Amino acid sequence: MIRRPKHDLPVIPTANLVDIAILLIIFYMACSNFLTATTGKIVPPKAPDLVTVEEPLVIVSIDQEGNVSLQGREAGGVAVLESALTDLLRDKTTDKTRTVMFKCDATVSREVYQPVLDAIVQAGGLILAVGEKQ
Amino acid sequence: MRKKFQYRQLNQDAVPTTSLADMMFLLLIFFIMTTTLTKTTGFVTDIPSGTKGQANTQDKTPTVVLHDDKITVNDTQSMGMGELRQYIAGLRLDQRQGEGKVVIVSAEGRVPYQTYYETLAMVQNAGGMVAIVTEEEGK
Numbered sequence: 001m002i003r004r005p006k007h008d009l010p011v012i013p014t015a016n017l018v019d020i021a022i023l024l025i026i027f028y029m030a031c032s033n034f035l036t037a038t039t040g041k042i043v044p045p046k047a048p049d050l051v052t053v054e055e056p057l058v059i060v061s062i063d064q065e066g067n068v069s070l071q072g073r074e075a076g077g078v079a080v081l082e083s084a085l086t087d088l089l090r091d092k093t094t095d096k097t098r099t100v101m102f103k104c105d106a107t108v109s110r111e112v113y114q115p116v117l118d119a120i121v122q123a124g125g126l127i128l129a130v131g132e133k134q
Numbered sequence: 135m136r137k138k139f140q141y142r143q144l145n146q147d148a149v150p151t152t153s154l155a156d157m158m159f160l161l162l163i164f165f166i167m168t169t170t171l172t173k174t175t176g177f178v179t180d181i182p183s184g185t186k187g188q189a190n191t192q193d194k195t196p197t198v199v200l201h202d203d204k205i206t207v208n209d210t211q212s213m214g215m216g217e218l219r220q221y222i223a224g225l226r227l228d229q230r231q232g233e234g235k236v237v238i239v240s241a242e243g244r245v246p247y248q249t250y251y252e253t254l255a256m257v258q259n260a261g262g263m264v265a266i267v268t269e270e271e272g273k
Contacts, residue, residue: 021158025165032169045251049259050175062247099178106248110241113250117266121181130176131251 040065045106046134053128056096058088060120061103066112078115085123092124100125177258182236182265195236195265196225198253202243205253215249219256228261240267 040063060081061069068075075081085100092098100120104113120127198218199206206212207221227235237257241250257264 018155018158021155021162025158025161028162028165028169031171032165045248047252047255050177050255052173053176053178055174095178095180101174101176104247104251106246106251108247109244110246110250111244113247114241114266117181121266126178126180128174128176128178129251129254130174131255133175 040067042103042105043107044103045131047131048134050131050133054096056099056101056128058085058099058125059101059103060085060116062105062108062113062116064105064107066108068112068116078119081116082119082123085120085125089124095126098125099128101128101130103130177255179254179258179264182263195233195238197238197240198257200239200241200245200249200253202245215252218253222256222260222262225260225262227257227263230262235261235263236265237262238265238267 042061042063059071060075061072063069068078068081070081070084075084089098089100100123102117102120104116117127197208199209204212205214205218207218211221213221222237225237227237239250239253239257254264
């Protein structure tokens with residue numbers, strides 16, 4: 001009786017694949033910032049000597065079209081923005097909690113950004129002006 | 135010869151984990167697609183606000199006015215961005231105390247945010263404090 005030699009097919013070990021996936025998920029959950037929703041495209045201004053800062057919870061942004069948004073939603077006018085910011089920053093006493101991230105497109109003109117900056121100041125917020133290092 | 139198949143009884147108490155890998159990969163794809171690993175850069179500033187009338191009463195406070203085509207300092211000197219940087223560095227704002235640190239920055243016309251931002255960053259990095267000027271209603 002002739003015995004045929006056994007030729008096992010090569011097997012890729014996949015038992016540990018789930019563990020690797022879980023580790024990657026934990027990594028992404030720990031290290032990521034979610035993309036903040038904005039109404040349009042924003043090209044940030046550039047300046048030298050900018051520092052890395054921690055992102056605050058309140059975000060005001062102005063896109064290329066001049067649309068002002070608060071927390072990713074259309075703000076609907078400066079007066080409404082100021083009122084909403086005042087409500088959001090009420091009872092916030094520390095510098096960290098009353099910081100408002102201000103993202104504005106570099107090409108936006110003064111008539112648009114100046115009232116928004118003033119609204120943040122009047123609402124009692126500290127301004128974190130976001131830009132890119134030159 | 136007929137083979138006899140023996141069916142093993144499945145353990146009903148075991149948690150089914152066969153689809154765990156699929157769920158993990160779905161989550162992984164979600165996180166890869168929705169996250170940004172870039173750090174936010176900028177500067178934090180506590181801006182005191184005032185009106186033009188208030189600004190005029192403060193004689194000694196340096197005032198930078200950004201126009202469409204030029205920059206004026208204290209209503210007289212006209213300069214470019216490089217000269218403004220030298221002027222602000224020369225003020226030695228980091229060595230001053232209290233209101234001496236304040237620089238009033240005002241924009242006129244259709245000055246883009248890029249110019250305004252650069253000026254604010256310049257004052258902030260020099261150790262100063264920016265005060266913005268807003269025009270009163272009807273003026």
